[in-house]
Amino acid sequence: MKWFDYAAPASLAEALQLRAAHPQALLLAGGTDLLVQMKNGRRQPDVVIDIKKVPELNALSIDAAGALTLGAAVACHRVYQDAAVRKHWPALAETAEIIGGIQIQGRASIGGNLCNAAPSADSVPLLIAMGGTCRIAGPAGERPLAVEDFCIAPGRNALAAGEMLVSLHIPAPAAHSGVHYLRFIPRNEMDIAVVGVGAQVVLNNGNFQSARIALASVAPTPLFVRAAGDGLAGKPVNEESIQAAAEAAAAAATPITDMRGTAEYRRHLCGVLTLRALEAAIRQAKGSH
């Protein structure tokens, strides 16, 4: 790796000062993407700011309204070993368990998965489906941003100069709601999604009250297919409505052909996985109170 300076600020204010003073600096959380990119020369920061000592970035807490705050540097193992996360956001725990292997999960964070802005990021469709928001801090103060607006191009996110992701906020699960993330990989584990689908449903007396669907690996960014979910609102929960949503999601995808799969195959998978993710979310919603 090229020479860089290392700093490990102990407060958010100090981290923001460093960020402002070094526009070419990069932030280090788990490093499982960043160090790979620095080793292969794709990224060459003059300063690496290790943000793992900043308390706000290590938070994992639930507020009085039942919403989850997930610090941007919280490693995957903390997410899936947390009893409250497993109980209230099981899909988040399950997704944290399939990002990389055990060694990667000991370091990699969900916030880092988002900031890396890969189209294939497993956690991002799920965060979008759950209606997650980002807390972003910068020189001009703080601003919230919906997760679906965070990734703007492959490897590029919406953070402006001097800004950083502090935490992610996931609303409390609604009554009669369910969430699921499903991906297709040719192996059993440790692979990059050929297609991934996150789906959330809220049910009301046998009908969909609302639904949110997002896709991985079928567009330049993780893709929120808002219309596919909105189309379910008010519809009865049955094969026909679910099939229509799956077709709408597949139609909204703009996949490319690469070594992991052809565009045609990916579009087909979008439909199949959307259907299955919706079915799993519905099962969960029917079991919840």
Next chain:
Amino acid sequence: MPGKIHVNTTINGEATEFLCEPRQTLLECLRDTLNLTGTKEGCGDGNCGSCTVVMDGRIVTSCLVLGVEAAGARIDTIEGMARGNQLHPLQQSFLEHAALQCGICTPGFLLAARELLENEPDPSEERIRWFLANNLCRCTGYDKIVRAVQDAAKQMREAKA
């Protein structure tokens, strides 16, 4: 250009200090500075698990950890696995099952398997294969590795009983 950074850490239970450049990985510091060459470099990008060490009680790939991040941490490497001449039951089991060929992946497999068995004394075969998925063996000896872990688990359970 900044100088080297002085890192105070604990390696295999012993207070240890070393100097490193910020750009050096923990793997480089272990092997090239501290001469702890039991930790191997395979892919260098976190896929193969050859460089697995335990950091604050969790297995990590040391090729994706900066040496400076070891400051204040507890690092355990393969060199600390045996007690003198007394091999860990996993090491003994790997020998008995011939669960290694070239040996490059072995230190990583042993540390990962130890973490599994310390937390889950009686894992299923599926669980063992899942837990060890971040460790690759390119001599393709997985079956013997899994058998060795199962056998060591059994011995460790019996020793405890």
